[in-house]
Amino acid sequence: MRHDVPLTEIENGAGKEQNRSIGFPVPAKCIERLTQEPWRKSARRLSKPLVRDDGRVYSCSERNLFAFESNGSIAWTVNVNYTCNDRIAPIHGGSRKIYLVAENRVLRINPLNIGTSEPAVEVFFGPKPGEEGGEIIGIAISNTEGELYSLSVRSPRFKWVQDLSSFDKSFTITPGNNGRLYVTVAVKAILLALDVNTGTVLWQRNFGPLSTADCAPVIDSNGWVSIGSLNGFLYSFSPTGILKKFPKADAEDSVLQFSPLLDCSGYAVYISQTVMDGKISHTIGEYNYISALKPVKVVFTLLVPATGSVYWSESYPGNSNFIVLKSLVYFRNISFIT
Numbered sequence: 001m002r003h004d005v006p007l008t009e010i011e012n013g014a015g016k017e018q019n020r021s022i023g024f025p026v027p028a029k030c031i032e033r034l035t036q037e038p039w040r041k042s043a044r045r046l047s048k049p050l051v052r053d054d055g056r057v058y059s060c061s062e063r064n065l066f067a068f069e070s071n072g073s074i075a076w077t078v079n080v081n082y083t084c085n086d087r088i089a090p091i092h093g094g095s096r097k098i099y100l101v102a103e104n105r106v107l108r109i110n111p112l113n114i115g116t117s118e119p120a121v122e123v124f125f126g127p128k129p130g131e132e133g134g135e136i137i138g139i140a141i142s143n144t145e146g147e148l149y150s151l152s153v154r155s156p157r158f159k160w161v162q163d164l165s166s167f168d169k170s171f172t173i174t175p176g177n178n179g180r181l182y183v184t185v186a187v188k189a190i191l192l193a194l195d196v197n198t199g200t201v202l203w204q205r206n207f208g209p210l211s212t213a214d215c216a217p218v219i220d221s222n223g224w225v226s227i228g229s230l231n232g233f234l235y236s237f238s239p240t241g242i243l244k245k246f247p248k249a250d251a252e253d254s255v256l257q258f259s260p261l262l263d264c265s266g267y268a269v270y271i272s273q274t275v276m277d278g279k280i281s282h283t284i285g286e287y288n289y290i291s292a293l294k295p296v297k298v299v300f301t302l303l304v305p306a307t308g309s310v311y312w313s314e315s316y317p318g319n320s321n322f323i324v325l326k327s328l329v330y331f332r333n334i335s336f337i338t
Helices: 007-011 028-035 321-328
Strands: 002-006 057-061 064-068 074-079 091-094 097-102 105-109 121-125 140-143 147-151 157-163 172-175 180-185 190-195 201-206 225-228 234-237 243-246 269-284 287-304 309-317 334-337
Touching: 057 097, 190 225, 190 234
Parallel strands: 287 334
Antiparallel strands: 002 157, 057 064, 064 074, 091 097, 097 105, 105 121, 140 147, 147 157, 172 180, 180 190, 190 201, 225 234, 234 243, 269 287, 287 309
16 A cells, blocks of 8 residues: 555556445435525435534535534535535545535535635635636545545645455445545445545455445444345444344345435434345355345334434335336346246
């Protein structure tokens, strides 16, 4: 692993296709709060969220950055002057600052300056007025060779370069809120936790097969990272890598096809568990394949990974084909028999 690499060294080897970082949608409660504002004529798409240790959820929509309280109300909003990239979550930069990718720039937002004479938004990295710049895909960047780069927020240099090609050349990256960066290697069902300051791999854990190659975990305010699997379980890991599996009951005939959703509290997650008429798991080489016979019902659950508390769980019987049709196009490790 290399540290403190100049940007020019990477740019000279440009031309490699880069993977994008993956985040998560904001729960419906937060969206409802946003779209019910009287000055909004239509619903706007929220970016993937950032959850900080202050309990707030931060998300951007078009040219506005929003801070949501744990009850879903809007704490504050600020116009950032550029259209944000809704595929990339805002990033916690320390000293209460937030970094945001908007158009071809990285913006630095200081919430303490909102409502004062001091500027709350400034361009940290990007072209000057009148200049053209390349696309920015995130503070942590990966290429098609399995290398992961961390961009310094204090100077135009890479803090470190980590070669993860021994796991696979394709993976997704998810920023944590606890000084960690998570790497999901879908093809091998491996989750890596990296130190954001050094790029050191702190721990790696295995989980069940995923429905799509771009599935990514969700990180709650307790620092627990959770990801759903086609084997029917939600895998939740503590900041130190301790595993909890949900539900505790047998999930023999169930699949989790979608990433969990973070509740507006920041501490709980929603999961959607599809109960099938039958399911068979078999391994061919390094790959785990799951075949399932038509869906029977769907179970929605709201739980807190850190404590294991289940707030509620509801079952919806009947024809749930609408839930699986979209995913059939992308499944790599599952086949349905109808």
